[in-house]
Amino acid sequence: MRAKVASSTSGGVSAGAYDVVKEVGLGQGVEFVRVAMQPGKPQGFGVLQAADGRDVLLATLPGNPVSVFVSFHMFVRPILAELTGRDGHELLRPIVVTSPNGWRSPAGKRQLVPVVLSEPDGPEQTPVVVPTHRLGSRSHLVASLHSVNALAIVPEDVTSVEPWSILTAIRV
Template identity: 50%
Template sequence: LAPGTAHRIMTGAPMPAGADAVVPVELTTAVFSGAEPVEGAQVGITTAVPTGKHIRPAGSDIVAGQPALPAGTRIGAAQIGLLCGLGFSTVSVFRPMRVAVLSTGSELVAPGIPLRHGQIYESNGAMLTAAAIEAGAEARHVHFVPDDTTQFLHRLDEIAADADLILTSGGVSAGAFEVVKEALGMTGGVEFVKVAMQPGMPQGCGHYRGPAGRSVPIVTLPGNPVSSLVSFEVFIRDPLRAAMGLHLRRQRLRAQLTTALTSPAGKRQFQRAVFVRHPDGPAVTTVGPPASHH
């Protein structure tokens, strides 16, 4: 553009060479015939605009070489729009881990069915499935099996074909017959230990080889629901998220403990608590005893 001249421009169009500002048409007295201005027409500007006004410089949203999305970002609608806007047709991602959750116990009954003497409702399966989904995985709740090694191994063979991780609950303690411990003891590949923590002392970890020879990681958790959930939080959540390239630790806060606590000698004890924000600072109050059956 020569000095003293103007050019009509539409939103999003590149700037003509020599132009350094845009005046909205509402601030002009231009008279146009149809879509284009008449050649040689006079344009009156009613309000002055500073240099650079209404111009979006290249790199004003993101500078060349600057990371657009850090590693560990979950890809959603906004991220897809950003990637396409930057010209990326493909990106490398971690796919969600496929987790199969299986509970064991002849005493278990599905919620909604009337209980008989000696039965309890099965809660671990749905709980651990939800925990895995909250951690970012694709999880499915496999129907629980009774205390029968043949049925247990048959169910493992069924789910090992397309699982990246198998989680079981129950059957790993020190009873006379622990189905998970006994069945996986026959196949090998899984180590059973006692961890110095409460709740969640009996644990098992290793690999299960399915009928097609596929080796699948398996973690066997204790059967008490609180033990099972605490064990997931302590041992599984962070490695599961790491396998998917996600950020690991939950948010951590400092707060004043309102009651005195001690752990059993030689053990780390986990307790439930309520977190409350007070005017003089956040506080934590424990709820109930630490036993795993509560």
């Protein structure tokens, strides 16, 4: 990674009338994409040149609070780890979990649900996750983020998570 400095923004990266980060970034080499995940669909990344000539990695995140939280942990945190000499891929290593709760998930998008992960009592048991909010993973449900220690990952082709389903999660 050639950049040694990183910066991020929140909001202004979608397709709305006030999404000025996207307007400015497009002319500066920032690429904006729609990621098939919920929450956090609009994302942007690029390398800008600072006035002193240094390359600055820019991550432009969505504006909704839970979308920012999820996007930071999925994209920015691993990059920051790499910039500081640590293994960023290790932060995204999935663990097998189960949940006593069931919930709906959008078709065609990977759903990342903020959860509380409870470590098992013994090595033979599967860690248990419980969504931190009863409404699941909607982008405005910020009040329960303080207790999140993992993100449960629901694949794109799953629209209903049944209680005690086997899932994967990443620690945050």
